[in-house]
Amino acid sequence: MKKTVTLKLLGVMTVMMIAAPVFAVNWIKIGDGHYIDSDSIRPSNSYGSYTFDTR
Numbered sequence: 173m174k175k176t177v178t179l180k181l182l183g184v185m186t187v188m189m190i191a192a193p194v195f196a197v198n199w200i201k202i203g204d205g206h207y208i209d210s211d212s213i214r215p216s217n218s219y220g221s222y223t224f225d226t227r
Contacts, residue, residue, distance in 0.1 A: 198210040212225035 199207040
């Protein structure tokens with residue numbers, strides 16, 4: 173029984189990790205099939221560069 177609970181938990185966590193980025197509200201299209209989550213844009217350590225999530 174313990175193995176079944178572990179497998180179910182692993183399955184739920186996997187689905188959440190895959191689906192989580194899809195729920196961003198502010199996607200901006202930047203090219204052919206490429207999108208940036210505008211809420212994830214943040215300054216990087218380097219001068220004048222930024223990091224962001226893409227999909």
